Amino acid sequence: MFGCQQNLIRADSEIKAIIEYLCSESAKLSNCGTYYARQLYFKSGKIPNRAQLHKVLGTENRNLHYQAFYSDTAQQILTGVAESFKSFLGLLKAFKNGVIIDPAKCLTIDHGLDNWLTCVSNIGTSFIVDGRHLKSLNQGYNKRVAFLMKGKANGYWSKRLASLTEKRNRQMRDAVNKAAIKVIHHCLKNQIGTVVFGWNKGQKNSANMGSKTNQKFVQIPTGRLKDRIAQLCEQYGLRFVETEESYSSKASFVDNDLLPTFGEKPECDSFSRNLVIGG
Template sequence: LMIDHGVDNWLTCVSNVGTSFIVDGRHLKSLNQGYNKRVAFLMKGKANEFWSKRLACLTEKRNRQMRDAVNKAARKVINHSLKNRIGTIVFGWNKGQKKSANMGNTTNQKFVQIPTGRLKDRIAQLCEQYGLKFVETEESYSSKASFVDNDSLPTFGEKPEGWLPTGKRVKRGLYRTAQGWLINADCNGCGNIGRKVAIMLGLDLSGIGRGALSAPLRLKLWS
């Protein structure tokens, strides 16, 4: 099972047994935005070090919601793996990416405050508990290269001169391959994350079909 993380699509997961799903992160993002707006309102006109019982309660509630979201998302990943007899989970992760995030103040706030690092660690803990193999790999250029067309996948900082992908992200969430297929952009990234470690782990990715790349099932956190 290959995992690509984001914000609206918190986790996009594609397996080599032909399954795919997305753990929806929009509700979590909305909760975080509501918390930030409420804190900004209560802090308006106050000194930077100002704190109150109301702010403490709001923060505790938000932290509990985040912990619950982490546990629920991790459980969905593990349950899917056990149900489909998947023994290895590959998580795409670039170390230090939150510290160096430069996507604008608004997007940075959404990206940095969502506890994806804690979710990754929780999935790793559950993998150990259930006897699954957890692998973390860098994900550079996985969203740009075309999985279907087997584009080369350079490591960050080692991109060959003149390297260009054969496919293209035509709009938000949609990727067009060299053959003209329209597939989910995050699912394409998942496939490439799997390719980065396929030889090392001896993974067979031939089971990833067009259906898994085009129509992933969307799962809500609180449902």
């Protein structure tokens, strides 16, 4: 699995050539730093810190790839190498001490609107990812689009609308990535090895909560968030489980009730307990 960072730029052929050159030099400098750190670790069992990498490749060896950048930029590239090796040693130490991810520890996730994700684990931890800011962004986008398309024919589109939509899509993508990494960091911090995400396939297509609520619900990219969490779970060695949630309000976890799939005939005709409405 490969990760990438998207950068939107407008560049002519000359600027594009410069950017490609700098990207190539950055990768080569990272490789040089990785090779030096690895060889030092093999020979002495130690890893260089960022100051040592800067000194060896920048001052002593005057590495050609280092000299392709301003010093602060080159130092930042090598700092990333040093942090990667520090993380590697931390994982080795945790493994030797028996501090590893436990698949029996589980984080369950329920999604919504105001509370985009409500996360509760079986070891007593919990947190909420707020969804109100995302709703506000979508409302602003919808109002702006409605204003720009007022009085226009069906199918009307413009550069302004395209720019507005691209900005909104970037904001959604940013929110998805931040929410997903928050879930993963919580799991790693608490040695949680399993993530369970409640999801009903096609639920947005059949949503019937009124036109305004429907619009808010459908425009929130929860499906993309679920897929992103699944990708990160695979990357970090966690188990991801997607489960039916149509009857989660009726079924009792304490009584080991089964969760039937919506639309299919359940194996049992009734659940152990009646739903009690509080308040």
